[in-house]
Amino acid sequence: MKPNEISKPVLKRLPSYLAYLKSLPEDGPANISATALAAALDMGEVQVRKDLALVSDGGRPKVGYLRESLIADLEQFLGYNNTTEAVLVGAGKLGRALLGYGGFAEYGLDIVAAFDADESLAGQDESGRPIYGMDKLPAFCQEKKVLMGIITVPATAAQGVCNLLIANGIKAVWNFAPIHLDVPPGILVQSENMATSLAVLSVHLSAQIRG
Amino acid sequence: MKPNEISKPVLKRLPSYLAYLKSLPEDGPANISATALAAALDMGEVQVRKDLALVSDGGRPKVGYLRESLIADLEQFLGYNNTTEAVLVGAGKLGRALLGYGGFAEYGLDIVAAFDADESLAGQDESGRPIYGMDKLPAFCQEKKVLMGIITVPATAAQGVCNLLIANGIKAVWNFAPIHLDVPPGILVQSENMATSLAVLSVHLSAQIRG
Numbered sequence: 001m002k003p004n005e006i007s008k009p010v011l012k013r014l015p016s017y018l019a020y021l022k023s024l025p026e027d028g029p030a031n032i033s034a035t036a037l038a039a040a041l042d043m044g045e046v047q048v049r050k051d052l053a054l055v056s057d058g059g060r061p062k063v064g065y066l067r068e069s070l071i072a073d074l075e076q077f078l079g080y081n082n083t084t085e086a087v088l089v090g091a092g093k094l095g096r097a098l099l100g101y102g103g104f105a106e107y108g109l110d111i112v113a114a115f116d117a118d119e120s121l122a123g124q125d126e127s128g129r130p131i132y133g134m135d136k137l138p139a140f141c142q143e144k145k146v147l148m149g150i151i152t153v154p155a156t157a158a159q160g161v162c163n164l165l166i167a168n169g170i171k172a173v174w175n176f177a178p179i180h181l182d183v184p185p186g187i188l189v190q191s192e193n194m195a196t197s198l199a200v201l202s203v204h205l206s207a208q209i210r211g
Numbered sequence: 212m213k214p215n216e217i218s219k220p221v222l223k224r225l226p227s228y229l230a231y232l233k234s235l236p237e238d239g240p241a242n243i244s245a246t247a248l249a250a251a252l253d254m255g256e257v258q259v260r261k262d263l264a265l266v267s268d269g270g271r272p273k274v275g276y277l278r279e280s281l282i283a284d285l286e287q288f289l290g291y292n293n294t295t296e297a298v299l300v301g302a303g304k305l306g307r308a309l310l311g312y313g314g315f316a317e318y319g320l321d322i323v324a325a326f327d328a329d330e331s332l333a334g335q336d337e338s339g340r341p342i343y344g345m346d347k348l349p350a351f352c353q354e355k356k357v358l359m360g361i362i363t364v365p366a367t368a369a370q371g372v373c374n375l376l377i378a379n380g381i382k383a384v385w386n387f388a389p390i391h392l393d394v395p396p397g398i399l400v401q402s403e404n405m406a407t408s409l410a411v412l413s414v415h416l417s418a419q420i421r422g
Contacts, residue, residue: 011414015406019389023366041391079413097308107409147416155234172412178230180252188415190408195226197401198318201383202290203222204399205358 010051016041017052018074021067033064080108086174087146089161090153091116091131094176098152100127111150113140117157134164141168148172155179162189221262227252228263229285232278244275291319297385298357300372301364302327302342305387309363311338322361324351328368345375352379359383366390373400 020040021032034052038045052059056073059065075081088095091114098104099114114131116122121131132140140146149165151158151173158177165173172188175181178195231251232243245263249256263270267284270276286292299306302325309315310325325342327333332342343351351357360376362369362384369388376384383399386392389406 006414008411011411012407015389015404015410016391019366019406020391023390042393078410079417082413082417084413084416093312094308094314097305097312101304101308103305104405104409107406108413109409148412155230172416174408174412178226179234180227180231182253188412190412192403192405192408193226194315194403195230195318196223197385197403198315198320199226199289200219200222201359201385201399201401202293202295202319203217205295205383206290206293 006054010054013043013047013051014055014074014078017048018071018078021071021074024067028067030067031064032067032070034059036064078107080106083108083110084148085110085112085144085146086148086150087112087137087141087165087170088114088150088152089116089134089137089165090114090151090157090177091118091121091125092152095150095152096125098150098176099125099129099131102127109148112144112146115140117153137164138168141165141170145169148174150174150176151181152176217265221265224254224258224262225266225285225289228259229282229289232282232285235278239278241278242275243278243281245270247275289318291317294319294321295359296321296323296355296357297359297361298323298348298352298376298381299325299361299363300327300345300348300376301325301362301368301388302329302332302336303363306361306363307336309361309387310336310340310342313338320359323355323357326351328364348375349379352376352381356380359385361385361387362392363387 017037034049035045038048055077056070058069086109088099088111095114099111111129114129115134115137116131117134119133122133123131125131147170149170151161153161155177158179159181162173162181166183166187175189175191178193181189183189228248245260246256249259266288267281269280297320299310299322306325310322322340325340326345326348327342328345330344333344334342336342358381360381362372364372366388369390370392373384373392377394377398386400386402389404392400394400
């Protein structure tokens with residue numbers, strides 16, 4: 001099955017299988033069963049079996065999956081072996097943090113440049129990635145054929161930045177601004193809503209304090 | 212209605228109303244209707260009406276809500292006016308990024324200290340927050356009665372850190388490690404799964420490239 005034929009809920013579960021498999025000790029058992037994976041991740045066994053069957057034909061009755069092969073199949077399926085180049089807009093604290101974060105390479109993401117409306121931020125960040133003024137964005141995205149844009153500007157500026165990215169060829173937007181973005185068909189927005197997470201956590205805590 | 216009596220799906224929608232209301236120009240209309248809010252956020256009007264009725268009694272037929280009052284009601288409900296102190300474990304790049312990020316103050320979050328197994332990181336980060344060795348964590352959490360813990364360690368270390376936090380009084384865990392955490396009843400884990408977001412974006416892009 002091709003990745004684009006898989007449902008979004010299934011797709012969202014695959015990285016957790018991968019993360020768990022990679023967290024197991026190197027010198028542990030070579031095989032793992034869908035039953036063991038389901039138990040470890042607190043998920044239904046039938047669901048785990050179905051999900052894994054979509055990405056790997058390596059499962060064998062009573063033996064399970066060869067762990068290393070299943071990791072390779074998941075990484076291949078999720079495109080972690082191919083590098084996706086992305087630009088980031090908004091070189092404030094959060095933006096520079098993402099720019100300098102080395103961990104994305106593991107998922108095949110390479111943030112090749114950052115842009116900011118504040119020209120005084122232009123130069124290089126500490127990891128050596130370039131930061132440019134916004135006027136450089138259109139030519140950069142078009143020439144490098146960049147397909148992913150990361151938005152780390154304030155909520156009020158996010159829709160305008162999103163429109164500019166799409167006008168210059170971006171097809172997938174990773175949005176860290178706490179606001180809904182309107183996009184035309186064919187463009188995917190994935191929002192990382194930290195404010196939502198914090199609200200859920202805070203409300204849980206206030207219930208604890210009262211309780 | 213008290214925050215702890217509200218459903219999690221509703222709770223997760225409230226920050227987006229708030230972000231949108233705050234993104235409107237200061238000198239715009241003083242009132243906003245549920246209809247306008249629903250249209251702007253691409254949500255159902257009935258749902259928006261029901262959600263807002265849970266947090267504010269300020270809605271009036273044909274007039275809508277006073278924008279400033281609705282913002283205040285949402286902030287109050289979400290606990291953004293109270294400060295929650297949190298500790299962060301894992302002072303690597305992502306951890307230090309969150310530690311230095313000023314934007315959380317807006318949501319009532321104050322990360323008061325960070326901890327790391329690597330003693331050589333001990334000292335202060337650039338924003339002046341202290342970074343301690345792990346041995347200091349138990350006494351710090353217990354003395355300061357910290358209730359929220361933020362986990363930014365690698366996946367392999369996350370469950371151990373989570374157990375240590377809970378043993379020292381933490382009731383809510385904000386997890387940035389790409390792994391499922393097991394916790395006892397009464398403890399809330401909110402996972403920020405960037406690997407999942409990246410998978411969804413990458414698969415969309417690979418479909419675009421083939422299509």
